[in-house]
Amino acid sequence: MTARWRVPGRIEVLGKHTDYAGGNVLVCAAGRGVTVTGTATGGGRIVARSTSFPEPVTLGGGVDAGLPAGHWGRYLQTAIDRLTLNFGPLEGAELRIDSDLPLASGMSSSSALLVAVALVLADLNGLRETPLWAAELGTDRLRLASYLASVENGSSFSGLGGHTGVGTLGGSEDHTAMLCGSPGELGWFGFAPVEQQQSVPWPADQVFVVVTSGVRAEKTGAARELYNRASLATREALAVWNDATGRADRHLATAVRSSDDAVTRLLGLLPAGYLRLRVAQFVRESEVLVPQASAALQTGDLAGFAAATLESQQLAETQLGNQVPQTVALAADAVRLGAVAASAFGAGFGGSVWAVVPSDAAEGFAEEWLAGYARAFPSEAAVATALVTVPSAPAERLD
Incomplete structure (x- = not known):
């Protein structure tokens, strides 16, 4: 038996570090992705080969392969271990991994890999036909996205127990965009609870030009602690809120929406410094900028969309603190070169x-953008790349 899935990367338009705290995001699937082809072999060994790396890996449920931090095989091991825990031992398989997504670029190539591997293994092992899958996941892609996010971050999901994830305390934004995106549209998704708020039409004459900074954003590597700092800050603020108010809010978003003066009260409870700045950034990004940008695009107001994007980027630099000089320079240079809007995206700390930009100017814009970057950051630009995409199709099973 053979199973094959293609899972796209994603572009986070707005919603920097908001999803795991229950906030709003504006995202889409990218036109590039990861394709995993699996063939059942019997036994218990799962051998994976990637066209991006020379050495195969051999994995098994509950067996530590001794892979170093940041190794691509850790995402496979995480998926295998969790599926084994939740649904029982998996049959042996050979996996072939092909990708045209830039690696560690902020476009969620790692999450796309985990999702694709999990979907292929689910097909090879008939997991969708089991009563447990039907009861816990059914056919709802939003629910499946949340489960696969829990696989990555290690948390429990409904009646499916958690296990060691990849080490980052992330949410389900990436997985939701990959599984639930629509061609030609941005998705406004909320995460407390998980639901799609709006489908936002994308202007037919505009495209995304994406430049990778050359600063690797490996969430299982050096950037993990920095990423988790931003995530843990929202948990700390929520704990302060619940302790002071006697409430039991599960997400920061629920807390700030609980009353008209909740934001003012919460900020007053927090000490000056990063914690207060982080919460202020979350509130502005999730509760104001995502709705503002969505409304602007609905009416064709590109200037309004650009204003929301500019503020989001500024907040990332000054309050969220997930930018590096290279991404700051790229965003500023894009606007200087005439882009409608520009923003760093993803986990940050690289990417x-x-x-x-208008579709008929995309190629020339990309060349000029990269040339300027090379003058400012020649070492990073040597491994930087550019791609052009529009909101594209979600994950699909291939014949």
Whole structure:
């Protein structure tokens, strides 16, 4: 038996570090992705080969392969261990992994890999036909996205117990965009609870030009602690809120929406410094900028969309603190070169920047953007790349 899935990367338009705290995001699937082809072999060994790396890996449920931090095989091991825990031992398989997504670029190539591997293994082992899958996941892609996010971050999901994830305390934004995106549209998704708020039409004459900064954003590597700092800050603020108010809010978003003066009260409870700045950034990004940008695009107001994007980028630099000089420079240069809007995206601490430009000017814009980057950051630019995409199709099973 053979199973094959293609899972796209994603572009986070707005919603920097908001999803895991229950906030709003504006995202889409990218036109590039990861394709995993699996063939059942019997036994208990799962052998994976990637066209991006020379050495195969051999894995098994509950067996530590001794892979170093940041190794691509850790995402496979995480998926195998969790599926084994939740649904029982998996049959042996050979997996072939092909990708045209830039690696560690902020476009969630790692999450796309985990999702694709999990979907292929689910097909090879008939997991969708089991009563447990039907009861816990059914056919709802939003629910499946939340489960696969829990696989990555290690948390429990409904009646499916958690296990060691990849080490980052992330949410389900990436997985939701990959599984639930729509061609030609941005998705406004909320995460307390998980639901799609709006489908936002994308202007037919505009495209995303994405430049990878060349600063690797490996969430299982050096950037993990920095990423988790931003996530843990929202948990700390929520704990302060619940302790002071006697409430039991599960998400920061629920807390700030609980009353008209909740934001003012919460900020007053927090000490000056990063914690207060982080919460202020979350509130502005989730509760104001995502709705503002969505409304602007609905009416064709590109200037309004650009204003929301600019503020989001500024907040990332000054309050969220997930930017590096390279991404700051790329975003500023894109606007200087005439982009409608530009923003760094993803976990941060490296990764990529998107710029919105007219489709007929995309190639020339990309060349000029990269050339300027090379003058400012020659070492990083040597491994930087550019791609052009529009909101694209979600994950699909291939014949």
